[in-house]
Amino acid sequence: MYVCSCFGITEQQVRQHADDGRCTPRQIASACKAGTDCGSCVKRIQALLGRGAACVTRPVLESAVVGDAGAVPGVAAAAAVAEPPAGVPAARAA
Numbered sequence: 001m002y003v004c005s006c007f008g009i010t011e012q013q014v015r016q017h018a019d020d021g022r023c024t025p026r027q028i029a030s031a032c033k034a035g036t037d038c039g040s041c042v043k044r045i046q047a048l049l050g051r052g053a054a055c056v057t058r059p060v061l062e063s064a065v066v067g068d069a070g071a072v073p074g075v076a077a078a079a080a081v082a083e084p085p086a087g088v089p090a091a092r093a094a
Contacts, residue, residue, distance in 0.1 A: 006038055
């Protein structure tokens with residue numbers, strides 16, 4: 001069934017783009033132009049996307065960013081090297 005009549009995009013194509021990791025109507029539009037002309041298909045695209053497992057979720061992102069020790073890599077090192085702003089004593093900057 002067609003989702004976007006303007007560009008001839010089907011539900012199957014939208015699902016394939018979602019399976020490829022495109023999780024928002026804007027990302028779908030970047031992939032196939034659906035939703036960029038009249039816009040009447042955007043709500044249908046949102047409904048098809050739902051909350052599918054193909055999209056990267058916050059816990060997945062956090063596990064990719066947080067290191068084994070539970071800290072973000074490089075943050076402690078950056079904090080140790082950072083200098084206080086001009087006019088602020090070093091003791092107050094920490």
